Amino acid sequence: MAKKTKNTSGRGERDLKIKVKSARGRKLSSTLWLQRQLNDPYVRRAQDDGYRGRAAYKILELNEKFNFLTAGARVVDLGCAPGGWCQVAVPRVNSLGTKSGKVGKIVGVDLQVMESISGCDLYQLDFMDEGADDKVKEWLGGKADVVMSDMAASSSGHKQTDHLKIMALCEAAAYFAFDVLEDGGTFIAKTLAGGAEGDLQKLLKQKFTKVANVKPPASRANSSEKFVVATGFRG
Numbered sequence: 001m002a003k004k005t006k007n008t009s010g011r012g013e014r015d016l017k018i019k020v021k022s023a024r025g026r027k028l029s030s031t032l033w034l035q036r037q038l039n040d041p042y043v044r045r046a047q048d049d050g051y052r053g054r055a056a057y058k059i060l061e062l063n064e065k066f067n068f069l070t071a072g073a074r075v076v077d078l079g080c081a082p083g084g085w086c087q088v089a090v091p092r093v094n095s096l097g098t099k100s101g102k103v104g105k106i107v108g109v110d111l112q113v114m115e116s117i118s119g120c121d122l123y124q125l126d127f128m129d130e131g132a133d134d135k136v137k138e139w140l141g142g143k144a145d146v147v148m149s150d151m152a153a154s155s156s157g158h159k160q161t162d163h164l165k166i167m168a169l170c171e172a173a174a175y176f177a178f179d180v181l182e183d184g185g186t187f188i189a190k191t192l193a194g195g196a197e198g199d200l201q202k203l204l205k206q207k208f209t210k211v212a213n214v215k216p217p218a219s220r221a222n223s224s225e226k227f228v229v230a231t232g233f234r235g
């Protein structure tokens with residue numbers, strides 16, 4: 001099914017490109033997805049590092065740049081399944097066994113049921129449901145230092161529709177952040193290029209000291225995905 005093609009770069013085994021033969025009954029899109037997974041160094045790294053998905057590296061890289069996952073931080077992770085971002089957050093917000101001994105809190109929600117992760121409170125919830133924000137507030141039991149959203153509706157195949165859907169999720173996450181963030185807090189959300197980002201920027205600039213648009217190296221170059229990182233919440 002999968003065949004390695006000749007390595008011409010001379011840089012070793014890791015450069016071998018795996019080509020996947022199409023199989024009867026499998027759609028071309030599935031074959032291409034499989035081929036991309038097998039050739040993606042972040043997929044391999046995630047397996048080696050014990051992360052549930054390559055998305056973990058996006059939040060790791062954003063955190064390296066903006067340092068929001070600090071000891072004792074209270075974090076809300078919207079669209080958290082299968083759990084890579086939560087896995088990254090746990091050891092950073094909890095500094096058990098160190099001098100500071102600070103313990104944070106992580107509340108994750110997703111449409112999908114998830115396997116538990118020690119150190120996180122995970123809930124199955126459609127964040128767009130009426131009253132969903134109140135439920136998350138209740139589970140949080142107070143203010144948050146970080147609201148991060150990797151929420152993405154399943155692709156419709158129509159670029160503009162997907163863009164508008166994700167921007168609606170971002171906006172809902174932003175209004176939720178305005179309600180729960182502590183002064184100085186951070187908001188992160190995944191966006192897709194397509195025209196409506198300007199409105200979100202305007203909205204965030206009224207409430208945060210700095211608003212940056214970032215494409216972390218782990219975000220696939222051929223995807224129009226980006227992350228908005230808003231720091232210094234002014235409640």
Ligand SMILES: C[S@@+](CC[C@H](N)C(=O)[O-])C[C@H]1O[C@@H](n2cnc3c(N)ncnc32)[C@H](O)[C@@H]1O
Pocket residue numbers: 052053055056078079080081082083084085086109110111112125126127128150151152153154169
């Ligand atoms: C790219 S995945 C998130 C990956 C996650 N950050 C990780 O590291 O494992 C996007 C997630 O958003 C969730 N999602 C999409 N719409 C949602 C909604 N309305 N409410 C809650 N979760 C939603 C999807 O179920 C999906 O699991």
